[in-house]
Amino acid sequence: MIRRAALLVLALACAAPAWAHRFHVGIAEVSFNARTGSLEVVHTYMAHDVEALLSTLHQRQFDMGAPADQALFRQYLERQFWINGAAKRVPLKWLGMTADTENVTVYQEAPGTPLGQAASIHNAVLSDFLPDQVNTVNIKDGANARTLMFDRAHPERPLR
Numbered sequence: 187m188i189r190r191a192a193l194l195v196l197a198l199a200c201a202a203p204a205w206a207h208r209f210h211v212g213i214a215e216v217s218f219n220a221r222t223g224s225l226e227v228v229h230t231y232m233a234h235d236v237e238a239l240l241s242t243l244h245q246r247q248f249d250m251g252a253p254a255d256q257a258l259f260r261q262y263l264e265r266q267f268w269i270n271g272a273a274k275r276v277p278l279k280w281l282g283m284t285a286d287t288e289n290v291t292v293y294q295e296a297p298g299t300p301l302g303q304a305a306s307i308h309n310a311v312l313s314d315f316l317p318d319q320v321n322t323v324n325i326k327d328g329a330n331a332r333t334l335m336f337d338r339a340h341p342e343r344p345l346r
Contacts, residue, residue, distance in 0.1 A: 210235055210319040212311055216269070217326035218301040225296040225304065227278060229267070231312060236290045239315045250285035259283070263292060266311040269304045276304060301327045301345075307334060310341040 214229040233250060240248045240258055248255045260280055269276040281293040313319040313336070321336040325345065334343040 210312065210316040212319065212321040214267075214309065214321065214323045215326065216301070216304075216307070216323060223298050225269070225276065225299040225301055227294040229263070229292040229311070231290050233285060233288055233290050235312055235316060239312060242315065250290055256283055259290065263311060266309070266314070268308050269296070270306045270308065271303050272305050301325070304345050306342055306344045308342045309336040313338040313341065
């Protein structure tokens with residue numbers, strides 16, 4: 187009986203890493219800052235997923251605290267996330283990013299751009315790498331808020 191219980195505990199301990207990261211999500215908030223007149227975007231992704239993506243793309247280990255590695259993620263994110271205006275893309279300025287063991291957070295803005303100028307959002311961050319990746323974008327316009335969901339099959343959503 188004790189041997190069987192020990193084997194069960196050992197099996198559960200070996201399986202624990204598989205339970206640790208069973209979902210792949212990203213969260214972004216898009217809002218208009220009336221004080222600065224800027225459209226602001228804050229993205230948060232799981233650090234483990236970002237590092238796995240970059241390691242797969244570039245065949246090496248990554249340190250998201252290193253400026254060169256942050257630059258590679260910046261290039262990737264700018265290819266995968268954008269906001270469309272009525273006639274062209276809204277130019278997003280990269281403000282920076284922070285990273286810790288859990289999350290990678292990216293800050294962008296479009297100076298002088300009210301939220302009303304945005305027609306749609308394209309968010310395919312990590313969904314090209316992780317088939318079950320789901321990205322949530324919360325849009326805040328004053329007291330009004332709504333949520334858009336993006337996945338591999340639906341990388342773009344209208345704002346209106």
